[in-house]
Amino acid sequence: xxxxxxxxxxxxIRLAKSSDSALLDAExxxxxxxxxxxxxxxxxxxxxxxxxxxxxFSTLFEQRQQGVPIAYLIGNQEFWSRDFKVSPAVLIPRPxxxxxxxxxxxxxxxxxxxHIIDLGTGSGIIAITLAAxxxxxxxxxxxxxxxxxxxxxxxxxxxxxxDIQFIQSSWFDNVPQSKFNLVISNPPYIIPNxxxxxxxxxxxxxxxxxxAEDNGLKDIKxxxxxxxxxxxxxxxxxxxxxxxxxxxxxxxxxxxNYSKIKTHTDLSGNPxxxxxxxxxx
Numbered sequence: 084x085x086x087x088x089x090x091x092x093x094x095x096i097r098l099a100k101s102s103d104s105a106l107l108d109a110e111x112x113x114x115x116x117x118x119x120x121x122x123x124x125x126x127x128x129x130x131x132x133x134x135x136x137x138x139x140f141s142t143l144f145e146q147r148q149q150g151v152p153i154a155y156l157i158g159n160q161e162f163w164s165r166d167f168k169v170s171p172a173v174l175i176p177r178p179x180x181x182x183x184x185x186x187x188x189x190x191x192x193x194x195x196x197x198h199i200i201d202l203g204t205g206s207g208i209i210a211i212t213l214a215a216x217x218x219x220x221x222x223x224x225x226x227x228x229x230x231x232x233x234x235x236x237x238x239x240x241x242x243x244x245x246d247i248q249f250i251q252s253s254w255f256d257n258v259p260q261s262k263f264n265l266v267i268s269n270p271p272y273i274i275p276n277x278x279x280x281x282x283x284x285x286x287x288x289x290x291x292x293x294x295a296e297d298n299g300l301k302d303i304k305x306x307x308x309x310x311x312x313x314x315x316x317x318x319x320x321x322x323x324x325x326x327x328x329x330x331x332x333x334x335x336x337x338x339x340n341y342s343k344i345k346t347h348t349d350l351s352g353n354p355x356x357x358x359x360x361x362x363x364x
Contacts (some may be wrong), residue, residue, distance in 0.1 A: 207235030326353035
């Protein structure tokens with residue numbers, strides 16, 4: 084049998100070539116196997132691991148060596164201080180997307196019972212977080228992927244936001260005619276053959292949620308075009324995009340006659356979300 088400390092030390096050395104956070108990765112995987120917090124590893128470094136636990140850890144460790152994201156291996160990822168179930172059917176939630184939540188909550192500060200749609204919901208992080216943070220919200224969340232919607236529905240049940248209406252749809256195609264205070268989306272915006280697609284966690288994420296034709300702008304154009312018919316007067320469209328797409332996205336908003344167009348920066352100071360108002364009923 085092998086104790087916790089030696090298992091972690093050995094694993095972190097072997098992972099160092101393939102991960103910039105080797106020790107943390109090993110700790111997270113072992114905590115998952117043991118179903119214990121990281122404090123347990125610190126308190127009981129000499130504790131012997133059972134053969135079953137060692138086998139489970141070894142299986143996960145080998146996948147991590149091959150680059151499989153930690154979030155997929157343990158099946159969850161934190162977002163806005165909540166844990167969300169994830170799988171290879173959905174993108175892994177990232178801190179950059181929290182900017183969409185911040186902006187939306189600011190816009191909703193004086194709006195009771197707002198009507199919101201989250202397009203391409205994936206694991207449901209945007210829709211569920213807004214529904215939980217702003218009680219009374221009438222929320223629709225769409226995704227073309229049925230497996231993604233299944234994950235989102237599980238997360239919705241976990242976080243007790245069962246009033247969200249989930250619809251399988253390519254953007255607005257299957258959405259009943261409605262008027263929304265906010266239309267929100269984190270759509271695919273990476274260009275085909277972008278070198279980043281062959282690096283890190285992105286290699287294992289669903290291409291349909293990452294890649295867009297027309298220089299990464301195809302889906303953004305579709306959303307901007309159609310959102311005009313679903314926004315209330317003075318309603319707001321919020322779209323997450325690549326940090327190098329600010330000028331192109333603003334130009335698209337202009338083409339479709341939105342007003343008050345503004346791009347907002349993420350925690351790293353990169354242009355990440357562009358917002359605009361629709362001023363016509």
